[in-house]
Amino acid sequence: MSPCLSVIVPVYNVEQYLPQCLESLLNQTLRDIEIILVNDGSTDQSEKICREYADSDSRIKLYTKPNGGLSDARNYGLDRASANIVGFVDSDDYIDLNMFEHLLNQKKKHSAQIAVGGVKMMTNDGEVYLTRAVPGECVYNRHDAIAEVLYSKRVLNAVTNKIFDADLFNGIRFPVGKVFEDAFIIYDLFQKASTVTFTDQVFYYYRFNRQSISHKAFSEREFDRIEASLKKVDFIRKEYPDLLSLAEQYVVYDCMMTMSKMEHYDCRYDALVMDNIRKYWRSFIRGDHSPSAKLFVLCSLISPSLTVKANRLINR
Numbered sequence: 409m410s411p412c413l414s415v416i417v418p419v420y421n422v423e424q425y426l427p428q429c430l431e432s433l434l435n436q437t438l439r440d441i442e443i444i445l446v447n448d449g450s451t452d453q454s455e456k457i458c459r460e461y462a463d464s465d466s467r468i469k470l471y472t473k474p475n476g477g478l479s480d481a482r483n484y485g486l487d488r489a490s491a492n493i494v495g496f497v498d499s500d501d502y503i504d505l506n507m508f509e510h511l512l513n514q515k516k517k518h519s520a521q522i523a524v525g526g527v528k529m530m531t532n533d534g535e536v537y538l539t540r541a542v543p544g545e546c547v548y549n550r551h552d553a554i555a556e557v558l559y560s561k562r563v564l565n566a567v568t569n570k571i572f573d574a575d576l577f578n579g580i581r582f583p584v585g586k587v588f589e590d591a592f593i594i595y596d597l598f599q600k601a602s603t604v605t606f607t608d609q610v611f612y613y614y615r616f617n618r619q620s621i622s623h624k625a626f627s628e629r630e631f632d633r634i635e636a637s638l639k640k641v642d643f644i645r646k647e648y649p650d651l652l653s654l655a656e657q658y659v660v661y662d663c664m665m666t667m668s669k670m671e672h673y674d675c676r677y678d679a680l681v682m683d684n685i686r687k688y689w690r691s692f693i694r695g696d697h698s699p700s701a702k703l704f705v706l707c708s709l710i711s712p713s714l715t716v717k718a719n720r721l722i723n724r
Contacts, residue, residue, distance in 0.1 A: 411442040413508055413571065415495045416485030418446050418478050423453040425500040425615065430461050432502040438509035443468045444485045449475030479582035479589040486577055495571040500615045507611035511571045514605050518547045521573040521601035526610030527564055539610060540564060546606040551648060553604035554595060558654040566590045569612035576600045587629050591636035595643055626669035633662045634680050653691045659684050660692035664704055673716040682712055
């Protein structure tokens with residue numbers, strides 16, 4: 409008999425954090441789960457730790473494959489999941505022990521295809537610096553759920569801290585070779601759901617690991633986030649034109665975040681960065697953003713090179 413939930417956990421060189429992650433999964437109040445560990449070619453002790461846990465609990469299914477990146481590992485897990493509902497936990501994060509039971513009950517209560525919980529963002533040493541959650545319990549149709557994700561200040565554009573009907577992934581897979589991979593598909597998943605439920609309860613602890621791909625110093629892979637945002641604009645323009653301003657603001661935000669990681673600005677980046685800021689800056693300035701973020705955008709319109717230099721000096 410299939411479990412009621414499959415949890416997919418990509419693993420790559422996270423020996424320091426892996427035991428805490430696995431303990432939080434194995435001690436869930438929802439016992440009827442399948443934990444799919446995909447060891448993505450780890451070179452540290454991660455595989456050994458996974459194997460020790462798998463030997464001690466039959467709910468763990470351990471797979472080892474050559475390194476292919478986070479998207480490839482998640483897709484590998486999806487192809488082997490046996491439950492009708494799936495969730496995702498990153499192996500350097502951990503969750504509250506009642507997360508999956510609560511989200512499953514919430515999902516059943518509202519006959520939803522997706523259930524979403526709150527997130528605490530923390531440093532490597534466990535210090536919480538930001539909490540994201542909706543106020544109270546919310547049940548949205550797909551339009552309002554997509555608007556909530558686009559607003560982005562209360563809900564992460566990520567598949568973690570959520571559970572999904574597995575069939576939402578029919579025809580959808582994470583883009584291999586991309587970083588910020590969740591942003592490429594999260595709106596496609598929400599579009600296929602007629603009902604999404606949100607709770608203000610915070611279950612997921614997201615670790616800001618500076619060694620992870622998305623938090624390293626600038627590289628041109630950072631442009632993936634802008635590519636995902638432009639895909640988002642095209643989707644919103646076609647399906648929900650009343651939400652277009654939010655999608656345009658997201659493009660500017662991602663351009664700004666890309667610039668904030670640069671040591672120096674190169675005019676070769678204009679087509680992806682400055683051209684899009686010039687195109688959508690008015691939407692951003694009208695949006696609900698901090699004065700410092702708006703100032704960054706306005707300064708970049710005058711001189712992206714000086715803006716990047718000033719940002720580096722301020723951060724130092």
